[in-house]
Amino acid sequence: AQSVTQLDSQVPVFEEAPVELRCNYSSSVSVYLFWYVQYPNQGLQLLLKYLSGSTLVKGINGFEAEFNKSQTSFHLRKPSVHISDTAEYFCAVTRTDSWGKLQFGAGTQVVVTP
């Protein structure tokens, strides 16, 4: 079985400041990793994914994430946030040998203030 832990339930950040959202996972098999964003009263939008290859993954809206296999982490970063980045962010994993079931973390609420 897999599990995902998002270490911060809420992250307050000032506009134009950097932000890092932490995600750790545990799994007995290889996994693919994802970050999704959920704006208020909306569904989930894919930000980025790690499947293989370079451990630094770039996504939409200026976000990037780094896969660290030894630390089983997949932290999300953005060097300069905007007010519009206020949202809930979810880290998720799925097995590489039978994808389909996404296992999500509990989410991190990012609140950007001027």
Place this chain on the structure above:
Amino acid sequence: DAGVTQSPTHLIKTRGQQVTLRCSPKSGHDTVSWYQQALGQGPQFIFQYYEEEERQRGNFPDRFSGHQFPNYSSELNVNALLLGDSALYLCASSLEGSETQYFGPGTRLLVL
């Protein structure tokens, strides 16, 4: 190119009733997954449909059932509703052989 669509957007039911939620996948996608997102939590996998068959199932009781039609659209049925079934129900579609799922806007169900 239409994304994943879901209907209705909101629904209010009472305990013991039955509900049907609908999902149309992104154009070209043939696989549909359903998730339940309770307030303040991450989505939980209910089940996945491919070729009109349930392929994977999460830890949900048999009150939760589904169907996939030949045009790949899908329905989620929940019988004997409980207060705890109140949640946002998300549909996600993907292409067989692809690991990436694309989500719809969800149906918010309130059980009174």
